[in-house]
Amino acid sequence: MTTTDAAPTIGPADALLFELLATPEGRADPYPRYARLREHWPVHKLVVDPPGSTGGTWVLTRFDHCQAVLRHPGFGKDFAAMQRRWGLSEEELAAQQAFSSDRPSMLFRDPPDHTRLRGLVSKAFTPRTVEALRPHIVRLCDELLDPIGGEVDIMAALAFPLPVTVIGEMLGVPPADRPQFQRLVRTSAAALEPFVSAELLTAANEATLEMEEYFRHLVAERRKALGDDLLSQLILAEDDGDQLSELELLSTAILLFAAGFETTTNLIGNGLLALLRHPDQLDRLRADPGLLASGVDELLRYDSPVQVNGRIAGDDVEIDGQRFPGGSTVLVLQGAANRDPRRFSDPDRLEVGRSEGASMSFGSGIHFCLGAALARVEGQVVFGRLLQRFSGIDLLDDTPRYRDSITLRGLAELPVRLS
Ligand code: HEM
Numbered sequence: 001m002t003t004t005d006a007a008p009t010i011g012p013a014d015a016l017l018f019e020l021l022a023t024p025e026g027r028a029d030p031y032p033r034y035a036r037l038r039e040h041w042p043v044h045k046l047v048v049d050p051p052g053s054t055g056g057t058w059v060l061t062r063f064d065h066c067q068a069v070l071r072h073p074g075f076g077k078d079f080a081a082m083q084r085r086w087g088l089s090e091e092e093l094a095a096q097q098a099f100s101s102d103r104p105s106m107l108f109r110d111p112p113d114h115t116r117l118r119g120l121v122s123k124a125f126t127p128r129t130v131e132a133l134r135p136h137i138v139r140l141c142d143e144l145l146d147p148i149g150g151e152v153d154i155m156a157a158l159a160f161p162l163p164v165t166v167i168g169e170m171l172g173v174p175p176a177d178r179p180q181f182q183r184l185v186r187t188s189a190a191a192l193e194p195f196v197s198a199e200l201l202t203a204a205n206e207a208t209l210e211m212e213e214y215f216r217h218l219v220a221e222r223r224k225a226l227g228d229d230l231l232s233q234l235i236l237a238e239d240d241g242d243q244l245s246e247l248e249l250l251s252t253a254i255l256l257f258a259a260g261f262e263t264t265t266n267l268i269g270n271g272l273l274a275l276l277r278h279p280d281q282l283d284r285l286r287a288d289p290g291l292l293a294s295g296v297d298e299l300l301r302y303d304s305p306v307q308v309n310g311r312i313a314g315d316d317v318e319i320d321g322q323r324f325p326g327g328s329t330v331l332v333l334q335g336a337a338n339r340d341p342r343r344f345s346d347p348d349r350l351e352v353g354r355s356e357g358a359s360m361s362f363g364s365g366i367h368f369c370l371g372a373a374l375a376r377v378e379g380q381v382v383f384g385r386l387l388q389r390f391s392g393i394d395l396l397d398d399t400p401r402y403r404d405s406i407t408l409r410g411l412a413e414l415p416v417r418l419s
Helices: 012-022 024-028 031-040 063-071 090-101 113-125 127-132 134-145 154-159 161-171 180-192 198-224 230-239 246-277 279-287 289-302 372-389
Strands: 043-045 057-060 150-153 308-313 317-319 322-324 329-333 393-395 415-418
Touching (some): 063 329, 090 198, 113 127, 113 230, 113 246, 127 134, 161 372, 180 246, 230 246, 246 372, 279 289, 279 372
Antiparallel strands (some): 043 057
């Protein structure tokens, strides 16, 4: 018997990628896998595609290729295409696409919508505005550190509460309402994973609806007495009619709140773990607070809170001699780009004084992280205060567990002893 439908041959790069993107083991330890891909298959087209794909799914791991894609106007955020998922039926896919396209935030839009949505809030996040917040962030950090000492989970005691308080205050989310968002944001973030089951997507959508409902009520409350917070600014923009629709307002509030704490939480956790595993670098930072700015950038490079980014090719695009047909999905592995030896010398070494320019952790191009300045200040404050206040910080678990996701990389707990 002959057949024309030969099963696709899974090569070593596909097997590596499957492990990396879809198994707990691969997600827990991505760096050796990134290194093999970057050296042997830096521009790899997956042998299988999610349903409805055109152009194929490509995975990039070298810094210059990743940057070129993120900066190229030919690549965008075609919403429906970005929502294609492995393991979903056609109906599940259509339902997911309809759900997501009704919820437009700047993160998932191309110009001109992206430009308009980002422009409405960008002033609140300029380096100058954020720098003015630094003394207040120091106070908030000290308030969290005052009661703790001895054995403590840094994720619960500091890494989550500090960023959620900072962005909660900026946005105007009352303190008592903030903790519930940790679970909701984590559940909804499953929708950012390259591989996700229908069950997890359903839970992610439910979490999004719950957050939407919450902000709908908060907006109604705030309308009665506008304040000087970001939510009030967004309400004024919505009232202006042609600037912001209601769903855009709600999506923007959710995006700012979620992006404002989840990634920074992981900068604090991943960063502290890296320092504790490199005591010489921790000592340098303690001895010379002038290194805090480069140190935080290095911690971001070394173990980035955002490992995976993605774009869709509009028409055919060529990068470094490689043609990406229109409709191609390109996964940009930022965590791999950050360890590219063509870009950073001795990239697997943590070096808090490194001055080799920006890593890929905040992305690149028009979607470059809006909160980068805020995240940097929060990181500098946290590591500065921790090292100043505690002469001893000891890891209580040598191999703390990373949560099972690849797009957002963060620890479940980080137990330490502070003295
Ligand atoms: C260490 C912490 C952070 C990391 C690693 C990080 C990373 C990123 C990355 C990689 C992107 C680009 C996504 C893309 O290209 O599609 C991004 C976008 C964004 N980030 Fe952050 N982020 C952090 C903290 C923050 C904070 C504190 C905020 C505050 C609200 C924030 C708000 C945003 C927003 C609104 C966008 C969308 C920008 C756009 O689409 O134009 N981020 N972030």
